[in-house]
Amino acid sequence: MHILLIGIGNPLRGDDGIGAFLCEKMEALRITGLQTLTVQQLTPDLLEEMMRADFTVLADAAVSVTGVEFRPVLEENLPGVSSSHHASAEQLFQMAKLIYGKKLSLHICALGAVQFELGAPLSPEAKKNAGQAVSILLEWINGL
Numbered sequence: 202m203h204i205l206l207i208g209i210g211n212p213l214r215g216d217d218g219i220g221a222f223l224c225e226k227m228e229a230l231r232i233t234g235l236q237t238l239t240v241q242q243l244t245p246d247l248l249e250e251m252m253r254a255d256f257t258v259l260a261d262a263a264v265s266v267t268g269v270e271f272r273p274v275l276e277e278n279l280p281g282v283s284s285s286h287h288a289s290a291e292q293l294f295q296m297a298k299l300i301y302g303k304k305l306s307l308h309i310c311a312l313g314a315v316q317f318e319l320g321a322p323l324s325p326e327a328k329k330n331a332g333q334a335v336s337i338l339l340e341w342i343n344g345l
Contacts (some may be wrong), residue, residue: 245292269337313326
């Protein structure tokens with residue numbers, strides 16, 4: 202089984218780096234079959250790597266979440282506005298279906314974040330949420 206965890210965000214902007222922080226925490230656990238990747242934003246070129254995985258999890262900071270929200274991307278979700286510089290999870294899901302003829306097993310791990318100032322460290326809330334996300338991901342992985 203191959204699980205790809207993609208941490209999205211800019212570690213130089215406080216809690217925006219929570220995706221990379223979560224990837225570091227998960228890497229430290231040395232889970233067989235888990236690959237991590239950190240990126241500044243989602244782009245269509247990530248599809249190649251995502252197609253090699255059995256499951257892909259996108260971890261990103263979210264101001265609309267106070268804790269951690271872990272959910273699958275469902276086929277019913279429609280893609281938003283397209284851009285050549287970034288893409289949404291739903292757009293990548295649809296692209297995989299159209300280009301490769303394959304449905305991705307794609308999940309979003311939205312981590313509550315509060316501080317995005319340049320040069321700021323992760324907030325205590327973000328670190329707490331990352332710890333909660335580790336527990337959620339481990340439970341999910343063990344259930345696969």
